[in-house]
Amino acid sequence: MNESEYELLEQKWKSFRKSKRTKLLIPALTLIAVFGALAYLSTLRSHKIASVVSKETNTSVSTASADSNTDKQSSAGRQESAALAPHVPSLAHKESNATGAHGSAKKDTASGMTIVMGGEQSDAASAASQRPNKIELDVVASGNMDVARQVRNRFEVTHDFDDALYLAKYYYARKNYQQSEYWAMQANTINSENEETWILFAKSKVKLGHRVSALKVLQAYFDQTGSQRIKLLLDKIRRGKPIE
Amino acid sequence: MMSGFSGAKQVFVDEINVDDYIGLEGSRAAYDRLVNGLDESVKIVLLLGPPGTGKTLMLHRLYENLRHQKELHLIATPLVKREEFHRKLFEIFTGKPQPLNAKVDFDTFVQFAREIKEERKIVVLVDEAQMYPADLLEEMRILSDAGSIKFLLSLHKLDREELLAKEHFQTRVSETITLANASREELATYVHQKLLNKGLVDLADRLSGRQQKFIHRYTGGNFRDCNKLLYTALDLCDFMEKREECRYPEIPMKALEMAAIKTGFVHE
Numbered sequence: 058m059n060e061s062e063y064e065l066l067e068q069k070w071k072s073f074r075k076s077k078r079t080k081l082l083i084p085a086l087t088l089i090a091v092f093g094a095l096a097y098l099s100t101l102r103s104h105k106i107a108s109v110v111s112k113e114t115n116t117s118v119s120t121a122s123a124d125s126n127t128d129k130q131s132s133a134g135r136q137e138s139a140a141l142a143p144h145v146p147s148l149a150h151k152e153s154n155a156t157g158a159h160g161s162a163k164k165d166t167a168s169g170m171t172i173v174m175g176g177e178q179s180d181a182a183s184a185a186s187q188r189p190n191k192i193e194l195d196v197v198a199s200g201n202m203d204v205a206r207q208v209r210n211r212f213e214v215t216h217d218f219d220d221a222l223y224l225a226k227y228y229y230a231r232k233n234y235q236q237s238e239y240w241a242m243q244a245n246t247i248n249s250e251n252e253e254t255w256i257l258f259a260k261s262k263v264k265l266g267h268r269v270s271a272l273k274v275l276q277a278y279f280d281q282t283g284s285q286r287i288k289l290l291l292d293k294i295r296r297g298k299p300i301e
Numbered sequence: 302m303m304s305g306f307s308g309a310k311q312v313f314v315d316e317i318n319v320d321d322y323i324g325l326e327g328s329r330a331a332y333d334r335l336v337n338g339l340d341e342s343v344k345i346v347l348l349l350g351p352p353g354t355g356k357t358l359m360l361h362r363l364y365e366n367l368r369h370q371k372e373l374h375l376i377a378t379p380l381v382k383r384e385e386f387h388r389k390l391f392e393i394f395t396g397k398p399q400p401l402n403a404k405v406d407f408d409t410f411v412q413f414a415r416e417i418k419e420e421r422k423i424v425v426l427v428d429e430a431q432m433y434p435a436d437l438l439e440e441m442r443i444l445s446d447a448g449s450i451k452f453l454l455s456l457h458k459l460d461r462e463e464l465l466a467k468e469h470f471q472t473r474v475s476e477t478i479t480l481a482n483a484s485r486e487e488l489a490t491y492v493h494q495k496l497l498n499k500g501l502v503d504l505a506d507r508l509s510g511r512q513q514k515f516i517h518r519y520t521g522g523n524f525r526d527c528n529k530l531l532y533t534a535l536d537l538c539d540f541m542e543k544r545e546e547c548r549y550p551e552i553p554m555k556a557l558e559m560a561a562i563k564t565g566f567v568h569e
């Protein structure tokens with residue numbers, strides 16, 4: 058390379074950098090404009106509401122303050138129910154009424170939970186269990202078979218992928234490999250792109266002594282996806298290493 | 302031990318050297334499947350992939366690793382004329398070059414292949430098979446039916462769909478292995494390992510994630526393009542170092558971007 062070639066290339070490089078900066082600038086400016094417009098609109102809106110509210114009579118104002126009191130109570134109930142119900146077993150247990158011994162029920166649209174106001178705090182957890190909330194189902198080391206039964210019953214209605222996967226993991230953890238194979242298959246039927254269903258299915262097969270069919274299944278999936286995790290499992294099964 | 306950018310760029314010269322083979326997860330798996338495919342009883346194995354994905358290197362590696370265990374022959378340069386191909390066949394079957402004035406017709410090869418099927422299992426590795434005319438591919442198909450000879454065809458893709466996709470040809474394909482361009486992580490490993498193998502530890506460690514991302518973005522994960530880009534970038538760094546614009550082992554982003562422009566991977 059000589060100097061003139063280098064300088065020519067450098068010129069091209071400078072225009073490349075310039076066009077790159079411009080390309081970044083346009084979406085950045087667009088975003089700023091959009092956010093600015095949204096902020097301006099929301100400011101306008103709040104001014105409008107304030108002017109409407111200020112025209113209302115005293116009755117309206119007292120209603121608003123009464124609402125804010127009940128909101129405080131319901132948020133306390135919400136916090137309590139969240140603290141009581143982090144796991145499936147806790148949710149699944151409570152099937153009692155949404156309305157408690159004292160006070161009335163109010164639906165919190167944000168969380169979808171029914172909150173009891175002024176009633177027994179322990180009923181808040183049961184109220185939360187009325188609706189099957191979509192949460193992350195962790196396999197808890199609990200010997201409670203009611204859990205699986207609850208989730209199975211729910212699955213019959215919802216055919217929810219997370220439920221099927223939960224059951225597959227649940228049974229696998231309890232060495233019930235026929236059930237874990239079945240539920241992994243169910244989950245896979247709903248969502249065949251989920252890698253974990255393939256893994257659970259194959260591992261259950263291996264545990265049941267069906268190593269060859271486990272290998273066939275995994276190889277077919279690996280051919281489609283090239284997943285390294287699958288590759289490692291395939292190697293492990295082929296070498297006869299223990300599967301956890 | 303190499304020194305400076307001028308030495309380092311030699312790492313990325315695009316040549317077939319089996320000793321420089323970098324075993325990535327994907328290529329290791331493909332290699333294992335190739336080896337297994339050769340052991341199976343069916344007649345044709347296909348190795349597919351775009352240019353620059355490592356097919357030729359893999360064939361050479363297979364040849365070097367297995368030629369003492371199996372009767373393996375490598376046709377690295379396409380023999381597109383029938384006469385050249387038949388000469389090669391003669392050499393494969395007899396172990397001797399065909400005499401210049403001798404001519405052997407194809408039926409004789411087929412007959413011979415049938416006669417030796419109990420004694421010999423010949424594997425012929427054919428690189429750049431997409432260059433062969435349809436009639437020679439058909440001859441390979443007929444020979445593979447004889448039972449003593451198997452063909453491993455490396456080609457860019459199934460261009461010859463009118464021939465290879467035909468049922469009578471496809472049923473003889475025991476294994477199809479496809480090589481693809483590398484993922485970002487694989488390409489980063491490839492570059493890193495190539496530099497480490499030549500003792501260029503400092504340079505290997507200096508390539509940032511942002512630079513690796515750039516390399517992958519503009520080469521699409523293609524090994525040949527990656528070699529080309531890095532060779533050009535290091536050549537530029539060598540020049541820039543003389544102008545005091547950079548210092549070994551730092552590769553400025555400017556050098557990579559200029560290399561991408563020079564090689565045509567990016568349009569200014």
